[in-house]
Amino acid sequence: QSALTQPASVSGSPGQSITISCTGTSSDVGGYNYVSWYQQHPGRAPKLMIYDVSNRPSGVSNRFSGSKSGNTASLTISGLQADDEADYYCSSYTSSSTLVFGGGTKVTVL
Amino acid sequence: EVQLVESGGGLVQPGGSLRLSCAASGFTFSTYAMTWVRQAPGKGLEWVSVISVSGGSTYYADSVKGRFTISRDNSKNTLYLQLDSLRADDTAVYYCAKPPGGVVASSIDYWGQGTLVTVSS
Numbered sequence: 001q002s003a004l005t006q007p008a009s010v011s012g013s014p015g016q017s018i019t020i021s022c023t024g025t026s027s028d029v030g031g032y033n034y035v036s037w038y039q040q041h042p043g044r045a046p047k048l049m050i051y052d053v054s055n056r057p058s059g060v061s062n063r064f065s066g067s068k069s070g071n072t073a074s075l076t077i078s079g080l081q082a083d084d085e086a087d088y089y090c091s092s093y094t095s096s097s098t099l100v101f102g103g104g105t106k107v108t109v110l
Numbered sequence: 111e112v113q114l115v116e117s118g119g120g121l122v123q124p125g126g127s128l129r130l131s132c133a134a135s136g137f138t139f140s141t142y143a144m145t146w147v148r149q150a151p152g153k154g155l156e157w158v159s160v161i162s163v164s165g166g167s168t169y170y171a172d173s174v175k176g177r178f179t180i181s182r183d184n185s186k187n188t189l190y191l192q193l194d195s196l197r198a199d200d201t202a203v204y205y206c207a208k209p210p211g212g213v214v215a216s217s218i219d220y221w222g223q224g225t226l227v228t229v230s231s
Contacts, residue, residue: 003154034216038155045221046155051210057219089155093216097160098169099145104154 004029004090004102011108017078020105022090023071028100030071034093037066037075041086049088050075077107085109112136112220114206119225126196126229132189132206132222140184143215146191148202149224158204159191160215174200196229203227 005023012018022029022037029035035053038046048057050066053073063078073092077084090102118130132144146158159170159180168180179192189206203224210219 032216034214036217038218040155045205045223046218047221048210048217048219051217051219057210087154091155091157091217093214096169097167098171099147099157099160099215099218101147101155101157 002100004092004100006088006090006102006105008103009106009108011110012077012080013110014080014082016080017076018080018107020075020077020088020090020107022073022075022092022102024073024092024100025071027095028092029068029073031095032093033068035066035068035073036091037064038089038091039084039086040089046089080109082109112208114208114220114222116204116206116222116225119204119227121228121230122196123231124197124229128193128196128227130191130193130204130206130225130227132191134187134189134206134208137208139182139187141212142208143213144182144189145207145209145215145218146180146189147205147207147218147221148200148227149205150199150202153202156202161189163213193227196227198229201227201229 037050040046054066115133161180177195206222207218208220209215
């Protein structure tokens with residue numbers, strides 16, 4: 001049950017695009033199209049931004065998009081805004097019928 | 111509106127026990143697998159446990175296996191997590207969470223507000 005690998009931090013200027021990677025194995029990210037991404041502001045519960053690799057829940061801005069290639073999934077935030085500054089976590093369903101999270105990425109808007 | 115309201119957190123000594131509850135409303139609780147996730151202070155999210163729709167199947171993170179027990183009462187729309195043999199590194203906010211699909215807990219679309227468990231002497 002090793003955590004998925006995410007960069008500790010990513011930054012960008014307002015209006016720019018950034019991409020956060022999430023690397024796992026063939027037993028999780030690579031084996032299922034069940035990768036999700038969550039946004040968490042300080043002191044708040046996480047919020048689902050992307051599920052099943054690339055699907056956006058109702059109400060989530062289309063500036064957020066997801067993709068996957070092999071054992072690595074990615075979250076792209078385009079048109080970066082100040083309110084996007086938060087921690088982002090990926091998760092994946094696993095071959096053990098469990099869920100595994102990434103270590104989290106702090107996004108800073110410069 | 112989906113609501114998940116956790117309770118039961120608090121301060122407990124190492125080796126002690128707590129029982130967390132999660133009252134669910136706004137959806138058909140008995141048709142969804144349910145999950146617990148925790149977050150230690152200043153740390154990332156850690157998946158803890160999942161229980162199937164009927165309660166007949168349960169899975170645990172290695173870090174809590176043998177010490178924590180997940181259960182549910184579909185007649186009361188309530189999810190539970192029994193925490194035994196608690197250790198300092200179990201200190202965290204514990205979130206009750208619901209998947210978007212019913213049977214497979216492949217993601218989480220709703221989270222409770224969390225309940226803080228502090229293990230300290």
